[in-house]
Amino acid sequence: MTMLLAATSAFAQAGSAQQQQQLDLTAVSLPIPPAGKLVAITNATIMTASNGTIEKGTIVIRDGKIAAVGTDVEVPAGAKIIDGTGKYVTPGIIDAHSHSAAEAINEGTLSITSMVRIEDVLRQDGISLYRQLAGGTTTLNILHGSANTIGGQNAVVKLRYGLPVDSLKFEGAPPGIKFALGENVRQTNRNLQPGQEGRFPRTRMGVEDLLRDAFTRAQEYRRDWQQYDAKKKAAKTAAERAALIPPARDLELDALVEVLEGKRLVHCHSYRADEIRMMLRVAKDFGFRVATFQHVLEGYKIADELAKAGSGASTFADEWAYKMEAWDAIPYNASLMAERGVVVTINSDSDERARRLYQEAAKAMHYGGTSEQEALKMITLNAAKQLGIDKRVGSIEVGKDADLAIFTAHPFAPNARVDMTLIDGRVFFDRATSPTLEQLIEQMKQRKPHVASEDQ
Amino acid sequence: MRYSLAARCWPTAARYCPVLLAAAIGTGAFTSRLSAQAATGTYIIRGGTVVPVVGAKIPNGSVVIAGGKIQSVGANVQAPQGATVIDATGLFVYPGMIDSGTELGLTEIGSVPGSTDTREIGDFNPQDVALSAVNAHSELIPVTRVNGVTTVITSAAGALMSGSAALIDLWGWTTDQMAITPRVAQVMSYPSSGAGGRGGGFGARPQGDASETASRQVRAMRDFFADARAYADVKAKLATGGSAPNAPRVNQAMESLVPAIRGEMPIIFDVNTIDQIRGVLALADSFKLKVILRGPRDAWRLADTLAARGIPVIVGPTTQVPGTDDPYDAIYAQPGALVKAGVKIAFQTSGASGVRDLPYNAALATGYGLDMDEAMKALTINPAQIFGVADRYGSLEPGKVANVIVTTGNPLDVRSNVKYLFIRGEQVPLTDRHTKLYEQFRARPRP
Known part of the structure; x- marks a missing residue:
């Protein structure tokens, strides 16, 4: 923790490229706590999310991983038994859009803040993480806010509540970044003070311009580095190498170059079909894929285009009418997009909804008749796919993390x-x-005299 | 036949009779939001499991609807001549659900000020009448009713005195037709000291003069009630032939409080904390008010008192996070705890675009100690009783208004769907802005 703080403040003052390169925060992560060694959940209804539902099944967990699943599974000697009789087991729920566990969400003073990182401001966030665990949620995609067109870098975490903050990080999850379109980045819902001009862009046209300009600069920056690296490689003597001057390190463009190279997933806040298509055109022109459109409330209007581009969609179950750009939102969105081949998730964007995403997922069955397994996938396996962590989590399969x-x-x-x-096979929430x-009510009743006076 | 049934129209809809409606349709005023049928259709819904809420479930039962009312309910019911038969085999029949706290019709798009009428300037507006600002043609109304919510309380909220709430059915050409009780209760927020968070059930703190402390607001509220008490007393004196040399001029705010100060009209108090609840109880004692608590987080702390005093509690929305120091399940478990203590509860969603989620709000409590049948009562007969219309609403019983839903399963189960919907005996189409967009884009040709 102390190291993290030190690193953070050093990061803020980072002066040179070399200094910056030494500040990989994963290096200061604390070791992940010991996982559940040997656990067996027996006689449960197991909803795998990938291979249907197993009645009266057993899950064996070894060293935090799922070692066996099925009806014909032997419980190893010495295993800690969790009696699943009458219970249903699902994969841990993955919230594809969260703002929990972060000290700050929006660095909204500029329209491009690709240099800021949620992982620098992670915190245990007190009781809220525990309450999300109590709703079966185990993994969060913690996104920067939507105040600006190109926002900050995300952090994917597991809800390892109670452990040091560095233990939250989902080790090995591909990095991502938040983009945003529409009303929020235009700031048109804000009252400007008299004489205040507001921040560019103010229209959806300006948003496109900003994106194209940023990625054009990123391409040039990448070319500068490529030329420098080539010259460095071609240099025959140490003196020749030493004479080369590297391009100035630009933290903003570093992140965008990673996007161009497909090393950083773009999660793009969006509402209307027109702006989503604009983003798809920009991405195509610059040769990258938008990993997910977030909210994407009009995604149903252009589901074919989303599917063709290979972009996922992460939406609300039935939120609508809270602002102009949410006026055409329909609760059939998830079903319609899924029908046309889009990988769809239902997210929370809220510490409250993250407590009951299972109920939200069921709305895909209510509206548009999505199947039970597809609905479950919308809060588990599909989210893992969108975040590039589906080899680790998202379904109940042998070899995956026991979340x-x-x-x-x-x-x-x-x-x-x-x-x-x-x-990881470790019990982080247990109602018992x-x-x-x-x-609490029972305790209060036992303190009768006190309660009685309270109650009068 | 038509005329004799028309004579049985309920009072608030007296102007709305089949003849006039037929005339309206003739002029081409018909829109897809309302069906062309007048409220005189005769239907028999048969073969389903009838859940009357009051009384036992009837497997393979029937419900007969005629003249806007429920004519009969039972296992052996004769179909009236000419009745339209609704085959409910494998389906379930419930009364329409009632949301006890919404802003429906008063707001369209949350962030568009031109479309919202939910908050008047000033702290004391008891004379404001929500029904006057309800847009009968709000797109949110059909979206709500197709999920089985047929009746709502709608009102402004957030001020110390926000005005009167309306109890309306989600069907009608005008708000006169929709209204069940145009002014069913006063809506007030008890001042919050700030401790424990929000002031009212709608997430808004009373927006009074910032320098005014909660205790000053309480005093102002008490003064207002004292004035209303005096006003009502003078009024009563004058009415019984007494003379009052200094009789006050007619005052709209005072006039509007007379029914409440006489205990004839309930006051919905949006509260949150135990301190606010205690404050309301003290106010009720001082002025002999009939109060309903709405949206409290701390009602469970005083459950026994509330039960003993017969004060109903409108819980929810359950889609909130608990107070910082409360157990993780406090919001979900409170409804069950209140029922266990003997408190009468109903549910609210408190907004507009999310009112369709009313049954799922209640469902969240059923995993945490609220009995499923009690949850259904809290969505039907309980609010009907709380708002004084249980003789006409809240259950499937002969003589009651035919607000009926036919579903594929328990309405609290998200996986269930509404298959048929009747409001005031009329079969209402299950279409809305969302189903239209769904059909439109589902049919988009694939490239």
């Missing part, structure tokens, strides 16, 4: 409740040991 939610009833049933949440309202 699991155990429900008292079918997760889409009205009375569904999470009783236990595991990450969690303070509940029922317990």
Whole structure:
């Protein structure tokens, strides 16, 4: 933690390229805590998200990974048993759009802030992370806000609540960045002070201009470095090499070059079909793929275009009418996009909705008749795919991380409740040991005299 | 036949009778939001599981609708001659659901000020009448009702006294037709000291003079009630032939509070914390008010008191995070805890675009101690009782207004769908802005 703070402040003052290159924060991460060694969840209904539902099945967890799944699975001697009788087990829920666990969300003073990083401001975020765990959520895509067209870099985390903040990081998750279009970046919902001009851009035309300008600069910056590297390689003597002057390191463009090279996933906040198509054209012209469109409330109008571009869509289940650009939002969005081959997720964008994403996912069945497994995928496997972590999480399969939610009833049933949440086979939430309202009321009743006076 | 049924129209819809409606249709005023049928259709819904809410479930039961009312409910019901038969085999029949706190019709697009009428300037506006600003043709209304929510409380909120709420059905050419009780309750927010967060159930703190502390606001509120008490007393004296030499001039604000100060009209108090609830109870004692608590987080702390005093609680939205120091499940578990203590509860979603999620709001509580049948009551008969219309609303019983939904399963289950919808006995089409866009773009040719 101290090291992280030191690194952060040094980062803020970073003067040279060399200094910056030494500040890879993964280097100061603390070791991940020991995973669940040997655990077996027995006699449960297992909704795998990839291979249907297994009745009366067993999951064996070894060293934090799923070692076996099925009906014909032997429980190894010495395993800690979790009785799953009458329970439903799903993959841990992945929230593809979160703003939890971060000290700051928006660096909105500029229209391009690709140099700022959510991982520099991660925190344990107190009780909110625990409450999301209690809704079966295990992984979050923590995004920069939507105040500007090219926002900051994201952080993918696992909800390892209670461990040091560096343990949150989803080790090995591909890096990403937030882009945003529409009303928020135009700041048209803000009241400007008299005489205040506002920040460029102010129209959707300006947003496109800004993007093209930024990526043109990124291309030139990349070319400068490529030429420098080539000359350095071609240099015959040490003196020749020493005489070469490298281009000035630009942290803003570094991140955009990573986008151009497909090394950084773009998560683009968007609403209207026109702006989404604009973004697709820009991405095509500069040769990169937009990994996901976030919100993408009019995605259903251009589902074929999204599918063709290979862009995922991460949307709300049924939010609408909260602003002009959300006026054509329909709750059939997820189903319609999925029908045409788009990888769709349903996200929270809220510490509250992240507590009940399982209910949100069921809305894809209600509106448009998405199948049960597809609906479950929209909060698990599809999110893992969108974030490039599907080899690790998102479904209940042998070899994957043992990130699991155990429900008292079918997760889409009205009375569904999470009783236990595991990450890496480790129980991070257990209702049996969690303070509940029922317990609190019971305690208050036992302190009768006090309660009585409270109650009068 | 038509005329005799028309005579049984409920009072608030007296002007709305089949003859006039037929005339309106004849002029071409018909829009797709309302069907061309007048409220006199006769239907028999048969073969489904009937859940009357009051009384036991009836497997393979029937519900007969005629003249806008429920004519009969039971296992062995004769189909009236000429009745349209709705085959509900494999389906379920429930009363329409009631949301006890919304802004429906008062706002269209949240961030577009020109489309919202939810907050008047000033802290004391008891004379404001929500129904006057309800847009009967809001796109949000069909979107709400196709999910089985047929009746709502709608009102402004956020001020200390926001005016009167309306109880409306989500069907009608005008708000006169929609209204069940045009002024069903006063809506007020109890001042918040700031501790424990928000002031009102709508997430808005009372926006009074910033320098005015909560205690000053409480005093101002008490003064207002004291004035209303005096005003009502003088009025009563004058009405019984007494003379009051200094009788006050007619005052709209005071006039509007007379029913509440006489205990004839309930006051919905948007509250949050235990301090606010205690404040409301003290106000109720001082002025003999009939109060309904709405949106509290802390009602469970006083559950026994509220039960003993018979004060109903409108819970929700359940889609909130608990207070910082509360258990993780406090919001979800409170409805069950209140029912267990004997408090009558109903649910609110509190907004406009999300009112269709009312049953799912209630569902969240059923995993945490709220009995499923009690949850259904809290969406139907309980609010009907709380708002004084249980003789006409809230269950499937003969003689009641035919707000009926036919579903594929438990309405609280997100996986269920509404298959047929009746409001005031009329079969309402299950179309809205969203189904239209869905059909339109689902049919987009593939490239």
